[in-house]
Amino acid sequence: MTIQFNDETFRDDYTFRNSQWAIDRFPFPFHEDSYMYSVNMEQHQGGPAGSVFEKRFDVDEHYVSEMKDRALVLAEDPLRCQCLPHMTLAGWDLLELIMVSKSEDYPDLFELHREGNNWHWINKPLGIDHKFVFLDETTLPYGPMEYITRQSQGDFAVLDQRDDNLWMDAGMVTTQADWSLDFDIGMNFFEWHAPVPKANEMGIFVRALKFLLNIQQGTPARRLNWTMTVNPLLDTSPENYHKWGVQKTTLTPENIGTKQHLRVELQTFFRLPRSNALVFPIRCYLISLQDLVTVPKWGRRLHRVIRDLPVELATYKGFIDNRPMIVDYLSQFDDGLPTSDGIWPDKNTEPPLQT
Amino acid sequence: MSAGTNKIAVTVSEVVEVNELVKRFRFVRSDGGLLPTFSGGAHTVVEMHDGEIQRLNPYSLMSDPMDQTAYTISVRRDDVGRGGSLFMHTQVKPGDQMVISYPVNLFSLDLRARKHLMIAGGIGITPFLAQIKQLTATNGRFELHYACRSPALGSYVDELCDHHPNNVHIYYDEQKQSIDLEHLLDGQPLGTHIYVCGPKGMIDWVRGKAEALGWPREAVHYEEFLAPQSGKPFEVKLAVSNKVIRVGEHQSLLEAIEAAGVDAPYLCRGGACGQCETDVIGYDGKFLHYDHWLEDDQKASGKKIMPCVSRFEGKTLVLDR
Numbered sequence: 001m002t003i004q005f006n007d008e009t010f011r012d013d014y015t016f017r018n019s020q021w022a023i024d025r026f027p028f029p030f031h032e033d034s035y036m037y038s039v040n041m042e043q044h045q046g047g048p049a050g051s052v053f054e055k056r057f058d059v060d061e062h063y064v065s066e067m068k069d070r071a072l073v074l075a076e077d078p079l080r081c082q083c084l085p086h087m088t089l090a091g092w093d094l095l096e097l098i099m100v101s102k103s104e105d106y107p108d109l110f111e112l113h114r115e116g117n118n119w120h121w122i123n124k125p126l127g128i129d130h131k132f133v134f135l136d137e138t139t140l141p142y143g144p145m146e147y148i149t150r151q152s153q154g155d156f157a158v159l160d161q162r163d164d165n166l167w168m169d170a171g172m173v174t175t176q177a178d179w180s181l182d183f184d185i186g187m188n189f190f191e192w193h194a195p196v197p198k199a200n201e202m203g204i205f206v207r208a209l210k211f212l213l214n215i216q217q218g219t220p221a222r223r224l225n226w227t228m229t230v231n232p233l234l235d236t237s238p239e240n241y242h243k244w245g246v247q248k249t250t251l252t253p254e255n256i257g258t259k260q261h262l263r264v265e266l267q268t269f270f271r272l273p274r275s276n277a278l279v280f281p282i283r284c285y286l287i288s289l290q291d292l293v294t295v296p297k298w299g300r301r302l303h304r305v306i307r308d309l310p311v312e313l314a315t316y317k318g319f320i321d322n323r324p325m326i327v328d329y330l331s332q333f334d335d336g337l338p339t340s341d342g343i344w345p346d347k348n349t350e351p352p353l354q355t
Numbered sequence: 356m357s358a359g360t361n362k363i364a365v366t367v368s369e370v371v372e373v374n375e376l377v378k379r380f381r382f383v384r385s386d387g388g389l390l391p392t393f394s395g396g397a398h399t400v401v402e403m404h405d406g407e408i409q410r411l412n413p414y415s416l417m418s419d420p421m422d423q424t425a426y427t428i429s430v431r432r433d434d435v436g437r438g439g440s441l442f443m444h445t446q447v448k449p450g451d452q453m454v455i456s457y458p459v460n461l462f463s464l465d466l467r468a469r470k471h472l473m474i475a476g477g478i479g480i481t482p483f484l485a486q487i488k489q490l491t492a493t494n495g496r497f498e499l500h501y502a503c504r505s506p507a508l509g510s511y512v513d514e515l516c517d518h519h520p521n522n523v524h525i526y527y528d529e530q531k532q533s534i535d536l537e538h539l540l541d542g543q544p545l546g547t548h549i550y551v552c553g554p555k556g557m558i559d560w561v562r563g564k565a566e567a568l569g570w571p572r573e574a575v576h577y578e579e580f581l582a583p584q585s586g587k588p589f590e591v592k593l594a595v596s597n598k599v600i601r602v603g604e605h606q607s608l609l610e611a612i613e614a615a616g617v618d619a620p621y622l623c624r625g626g627a628c629g630q631c632e633t634d635v636i637g638y639d640g641k642f643l644h645y646d647h648w649l650e651d652d653q654k655a656s657g658k659k660i661m662p663c664v665s666r667f668e669g670k671t672l673v674l675d676r
Binding site: 276 | 396
């Protein structure tokens with residue numbers, strides 16, 4: 001299918017909207033009526049047709065506007081994109097992975113023609129038609145990682161692997177859930193996860209690291225993570241907390257359905273072939289509560305999850321103060337009926353809301 | 356999830372006798388497509404169907420990591436080993452169909468290094484051949500010190516010396532030449548990383564000397580794949596799959612588990628990567644731990660075994676598999 005790209009904003013007037021298509025394919029992250037951390041990894045080898053899991057790098061109706069928002073963030077703060085000197089080869093690996101994947105998965109939108117190291121890249125949605133020499137940085141307007149991630153939705157952490165650990169040595173991070181590349185650059189896996197409550201005591205990180213170190217070429221993996229965001233903001237960074245943090249106080253029972261968003265990250269993991277680094281794309285999907293509760297199963301379940309979430313997690317995820325108002329709102333969409341297993345909307349089998 | 360990594364069906368396109376002990380094998384994709392690129396130091400696991408026995412042996416990729424048309428490996432014949440290298444030497448011919456794994460790298464270059472100092476012994480030269488090609492393409496700085504038995508058995512010595520006359524140093528045991536290690540390590544510029552691949556004695560020697568000279572642990576890299584040792588047959592109960600299996604004299608415990616149709620994880624099959632670590636539920640007897648993954652206290656605890664290389668002698672062994 002051909003995607004109709006939205007012209008929308010993720011700041012100021014917030015004209016961001018999800019179409020019915022985007023609502024139906026939203027990656028709802030809760031497979032049951034409660035939530036606790038787990039190393040919920042699975043193979044990233046496709047998924048149901050039309051779902052966000054189907055392609056290696058999902059492209060949707062928000063693509064063009066998200067890339068405009070990224071350019072605005074970078075213009076204000078160039079440190080959102082950093083690449084330590086030894087990570088340039090990993091940047092080329094990432095450029096190749098994305099160009100090859102997108103041109104194969106979306107041939108109507110992207111084309112890649114290669115003759116040896118002479119490459120020709122066509123990105124139709126963004127109007128880019130560019131010939132360059134692979135592995136020759138002087139033929140690109142930016143470093144290879146920055147070049148390709150200015151054309152790809154989601155954040156990218158590029159992790160060096162050495163000493164049985166992973167190191168945050170490069171990245172493009174402009175749509176993050178309140179963490180900073182500039183702060184984390186050069187840290188290892190345990191250092192950058194230090195602020196997360198409970199998970200360390202649960203042994204989550206040791207197991208997760210062991211899994212990640214063993215991700216091999218040809219067998220990428222994925223998981224979902226989530227938080228809550230007031231207003232459809234992509235850039236919820238610590239650097240700009242003074243701009244968006246205060247917006248959390250603007251929530252009222254009247255505007256909560258349109259202002260409060262569930263923010264879901266589709267996190268994937270690919271081994272990069274030439275550098276043996278690991279790339280960790282973190283793709284952000286936003287949905288307003290008002291849109292989300294149009295799926296009866298999701299309305300019931302989100303109410304139960306948010307209501308029962310441990311205090312530490314609601315605090316860490318930044319919505320502890322607004323939780324009572326969110327739970328009040330969502331309770332209107334929970335009639336107490338049981339829900340089916342799994343994350344899918346099951347619109348044809350789950351009963352409508354009983355009133 | 357299935358054990359190991361994704362597989363690739365390949366055709367043997369060339370077999371070359373490098374010298375009286377070493378043969379080189381070239382693989383191309385059977386479907387005519389391109390192979391994945393890889394990073395220098397990676398290995399592939401080659402599946403061999405030798406009559407009733409299935410063997411999966413890891414070999415370092417020695418070809419140019421950027422060359423997607425073919426992979427090459429070199430196999431040293433071991434006349435007293437369990438038979439994998441003999442199978443490759445005597446049975447595998449051009450045109451044969453084989454299955455190999457996607458590349459896995461457990462011996463990658465540290466790309467932060469200002470200089471890469473490589474120390475190779477014998478067939479341990481193979482991962483360095485790919486790493487040198489990678490570094491040459493990216494203007495990386497390296498120096499190779501390569502010890503082998505004699506000129507006649509010095510695999511790839513001529514090629515290395517021709518292409519990199521200023522960076523390659525050869526030592527022949529037969530001519531009583533040896534690496535002056537202390538001097539070599541002492542004279543390295545700041546930011547140098549050491550890589551060693553060869554016999555166990557050489558690895559221990561280099562690591563020990565580097566440690567004594569105060570080199571940071573993170574700057575010393577080594578790869579040692581152990582071949583599984585033969586030993587007395589023994590019986591094992593697999594508790595999860597509820598099977599009793601027998602491990603043959605020339606079979607590894609991991610191979611016996613696989614032969615019983617039980618899916619077990621692995622990567623290196625040489626006691627190094629830790630992927631096949633298995634919990635012991637009960638035992639009455641003695642473990643023969645040959646891996647270099649488990650810590651000494653773990654080996655003594657009787658709670659863990661690495662089935663790719665380690666064995667057991669005694670009455671009963673029950674594994675969580």
